[in-house]
Amino acid sequence: MADPKGFMTTPRQDWPRRPVEERVRDWNEVYVPGALLPIINQQADRCMDCGIPFCHDACPLGNLIPEWNDLVSRDDWRAASDRLHATNNFPEFTGRLCPAPCEAGCVLAINQPAVTIKNVECAIADRAWEEGFAPPSPPERLSGRTVAVIGSGPTGLAAAQQLTRAGHTVAVYEKDDRLGGLMRYGIPEFKMEKHHLERRLEQMRAEGTKFRTSTAVGRDIGAAELRSRYDAVVIATGATAWRELPVPGRELAGVHQAMEYLPLANRVCEGDLEVSPLSAAGKHVVIVGGGDTGADCLGTAVREGAASVTQLDIYAQPGAGRDEDAEPWPTYPKIYRLSAAHEEARDLRTAPAADADARLFAASTLHFTGDAQGHVRWLNLVEVDAQRRPVSGTERTLPADLVLLALGFSGPDREDGLIDQLGLELEPRGTITRDAEFATNVPGVFAAGDAARGQSLIVWAIAEGRAVAAAVDRHLTGSSELPAPIGPYDRPMVV
Known part of the structure; x- marks a missing residue:
């Protein structure tokens, strides 16, 4: 920790929002542009470097929060970006959209305002793009195996990026005309401007991931036909059946x-x-x-x-x-x-x-x-x-x-026919049944994200995408070095 007394001498200061009368007249993000960087070093200094960082357990991604807090406080942005991207494919999304359960688990939050973990994360992610710290990472060689990912929300994109980087040939199928799932058409522009999403998609294209938009699996292409084309299929359609x-x-x-x-x-x-x-x-x-x-x-x-x-x-x-x-x-x-x-x-x-x-x-x-x-x-x-x-x-x-x-939402929508055409088993609440390896009852078909877990947070969606990618990699090759931050039965810390 750069300042051992930072948590005692520095009060919490959040990223300031633009005046209400100004921001309601446009669709831009609500925060004051450029106002985060001048305050973020001292905010990172508030991290206590506690012996047991409960923020790790509160975050399903297992983000290395004390490490990148320390690096930001020392102005080592490249190393902070490396630590952040080691556990999170899309920190610019979570830094804007996640409700930050990590801050609830911050040890400082026992009797003081928590460290502004979410703001630090967002600052690192934005700085990484500005400084070129997040270049495409295409695989050195291809495995010869193919994977179809159905759904381009945070779970599908995280799974696709991990599997592409592992050397598999990945195609993402999205029923809408643009990629991103709820991040595209559910999240308003004032919460996350879509250029953040477009930038990450361009990175994934440069790495080799293929995208097929305006293609509803089960309607525009038969689910069984798609399964026959690929060595594995990941269902990451989200929980879109509204209550x-x-x-x-x-x-x-x-x-x-x-x-x-x-x-x-x-x-x-x-x-x-x-x-x-x-x-x-x-x-x-x-x-x-x-x-x-x-x-x-x-x-x-x-x-x-x-x-x-x-x-x-x-x-x-x-x-x-x-x-x-x-x-x-x-x-x-x-x-x-x-x-x-x-x-x-x-x-x-x-x-x-x-x-x-x-x-x-x-x-x-x-x-x-x-x-x-x-x-x-x-x-x-x-x-x-x-x-x-x-x-x-x-x-x-x-x-x-x-x-x-x-x-809210109860589970995946069955209107397109994907679930019925594959003969997938469902839980009583309507989500897709899977085993400890994220595998469904159909060989070679895996389910992740809200479609199987049920309605959850974006940070859990990305963690599911990373974990299912490791499971698919093991299925295809017999072993995997990809990280698996959570299991299908893990749940948030609740009473």
Whole structure:
């Protein structure tokens, strides 16, 4: 550690965000450009070099966090980049999109604000690209083995890059017209500008990975036919089967799933559309669901010029600090967090009836009410107790011209026919069954990421991609030197 007293003398300082009034008028990332590097050395100095770094266990990738913190504090950016990329294929993604369970596991977080691990990671990744520390790494020789990866989200891309670098010939199949999965069409531009994604894809192309877009396996090409072409297949399609809200009025026009809404807004940013067909402009918007996808809808609706935006969360409002009895360190605690989108909604007062920022906590939807033309106009809700039981006498209504359902995902979508054509076995919850080697019941077919694990974080998705790549490499060659940071049955640290 460069400064043994850094954690005592230096307060935590996060990457500053641009003023709300400025950033809601564009789709650029919310942070002040260039404002991270001047503060990051001292922030890295706050790392305690503790004897047992629990941040390693909190991060499924096993990132070498104390090592690259020390290197950043000493201005050795090349070595820091080497350490970071040794465990993470895409730190520029996780540095922007991961909720940082590593910070919850930081030893300093026992009684002080944690080290800004996520900001340090992002600074290293961006500096690596600026200085050329992340060149393509094509294999020295080819193995003669072929692998198809279905899905180009973080799991599929991580698996493809690892297998390509191991010498296998890899083709990634993506059903959408552009690569990236939810990172492309689910994550708004203000959270991650897509040039970060394009840059990494160009690196992968230079390494030899092949990409096939606008190709839905099971529909545009038969799943059995694809299996016959390759020595192994990795299914990394994600958990795209969204959860429904079976309440009266769900059939009304204007009630949509979040993943019907967000991709259209992203296509506007891509230049495909001038205006989204589901634009929130001038509308009263209610978002049902208190998670990250709901927050993405919130920030998007604000930028589109909604008349009002309210987000419903069925859980009670959490406290500002960790409940040591219910969620002791180093688990990831459920605390009140103010995302950039919630900060914008609070400052702009988009939801005057909300409990905090734009959120109504402990609120459950009863039904929707429409007009004579069959379009939604009101959302009827009720307060609930800790067991989610309605509280008598708390019913009320919210104006709602556009309702967005952000209730999470249950497993892979079966509409394309991939699962049924291959005859894959499923778990009771709808995810793909696999063994300890990530293998499905179909020989040579492996499953990884949200399609098999269930809805999870981007850092777990990348870890799954790296781990399944090692399993496929062993299947093809009998052994593997590729790292496998997690097993298929590993889970986050929870109570």
